[in-house]
Amino acid sequence: MDYTMQIQDTAARLFSEEKIDLFIGYRSTGFDNNQVPVLIHHYQDVEQLVFTDKSVFNLTNYLKYEYTRNKRVGLVVKGCDSRSLNLMLTENQVKRENLFIIGIACEGVMNEQGEKAQNCVECVMPDAVIYDELLGAPTGQREYQVNADINELAEQPLIERGTHFEEIFENCIRCNACRHSCPLCYCNKCCIDQETSTLYQGSNTTSGAFHALMTWSLHLAGRCVDCRNCEKACPSHLPLHLLHKQNEQVIYENFQEHLAGMIKDDRGAFYKYSMSDPDDFIM
Ligand code: SF4
Ligand code: SF4
Ligand code: SF4
Ligand code: SF4
Structure with a gap:
């Protein structure tokens, strides 16, 4: 290419x-x-x-x-x-x-x-x-597949999964390169930025990183396009796709096979209200 x-x-x-x-x-x-x-x-x-x-x-x-x-x-x-x-x-x-x-x-x-x-x-x-x-020559849309790492994690006991994510949050230095390198994170006043934070203080603790990264990934839920710009920018080389791909899978399965940005003017998963929604899960 x-x-x-x-x-x-x-x-x-x-x-x-x-x-x-x-x-x-x-x-x-x-x-x-x-x-x-x-x-x-x-x-x-x-x-x-x-x-x-x-x-x-x-x-x-x-x-x-x-x-x-x-x-x-x-x-x-x-x-x-x-x-x-x-x-x-x-x-x-x-x-x-x-x-x-x-x-x-x-x-x-x-x-x-x-x-x-x-x-x-x-x-x-x-x-x-x-x-x-x-x-180039278009090849068209392909079948959705669950991320390989998410599949692998799903087979581990809950406690081991928890430890895995704890290690990720422990190694985050709260630099916010991830949020700054995401095209869909354009808010002037971001609730997780240390400089402008409205929700979290900027301290570099595992708990601070957990709350910031979880909030960030939820703000991208149904919007993340898996370009991995955020991951490439992360100086700690954290596997941030685990957060986004997990959300993507839940949304694909529960919101009418929604995939972000595929269709012009599609406002996203959370606008897909349906009276027949069984409302049987929480993100
Ligand atoms: S992978 Fe998702 S969260 Fe990361 S930069 Fe791309 S759109 Fe943003
Ligand atoms: S993390 Fe949320 S508040 Fe911050 S820029 Fe992204 S979408 Fe906006
Ligand atoms: S994820 Fe992006 S870079 Fe990779 S094949 Fe698809 S369009 Fe190309
Ligand atoms: S780029 Fe990496 S180290 Fe920096 S805040 Fe994001 S996850 Fe943490």
């Missing part, structure tokens, strides 16, 4: 036709073929842009900041990224008319060990669901 030339060409065209103010893409770091996001402001810099199976980050996260909010932006989205973009549009965080979207029919990205990333193996929608231009 290499769309470097196509993306450079499109970005160059958009700048020369004065259709965008900036382009958000990926550039190579020069080390081990790794890439980082890059914001391109000028036609002459489009040669920096690359796209391969190392283009791991969700670029829609950059749409939530003031420096892009009222600009005309070109950007690249894979399937998972496009689902978060759909949600940002539905939640009025971005204006469609300000965007030129290059969608990717994605073949999956690599993890640091050079293997296909777990979320890509389990990906339910690899094709971009919203775009102006699509690169």
Whole structure:
């Protein structure tokens, strides 16, 4: 999967036709073929842009900041990224008319060990669901599968599961890189941020981390698209997908097979009210 030339060409065209103010893409770091996001402001810099199976980050996260909010932006989205973009549009965080979207029919990205990333193996929608231009051959929606790690955990006794999660919370340093790297966490005043917290004091305790991360994951319940931007940003390398994928599974099974951001204007699982809901569980 290499769309470097196509993306450079499109970005160059958009700048020369004065259709965008900036382009958000990926550039190579020069080390081990790794890439980082890059914001391109000028036609002459489009040669920096690359796209391969190392283009791991969700670029829609950059749409939530003031420096892009009222600009005309070109950007690249894979399937998972496009689902978060759909949600940002539905939640009025971005204006469609300000965007030129290059969608990717994605073949999956690599993890640091050079293997296909777990979320890509389990990906339910690899094709971009919203775009102006699509690169690659779409393969369509796949059958939903329960996350492998959640399946494995479910087989352990409750006490061992509890210990596993306790270790996760113990190793959290409350840096909030996870919340800041999630495109769907755009609140100016966040209830778990140390600086603006309305709910929790910022102390770095296991209990503080437990409450903050549980609150965070519930705010993403029915909205998380499994892009794992948060996990990639975590300096403690915590398996944050365990929180989100557990919520995703519960919601899929109890809210009419809801999957976040698949359909434009779908406001999410918690808007799916039904008189026949048996109301037999609590998240
Ligand atoms: S989760 Fe799906 S869309 Fe996202 S990078 Fe992996 S294969 Fe591509
Ligand atoms: S919580 Fe993590 S995996 Fe889910 S949408 Fe946000 S960044 Fe992506
Ligand atoms: S954790 Fe909740 S309050 Fe904080 S930014 Fe995310 S959605 Fe908003
Ligand atoms: S990024 Fe990792 S260490 Fe930082 S607050 Fe989130 S879970 Fe904790």
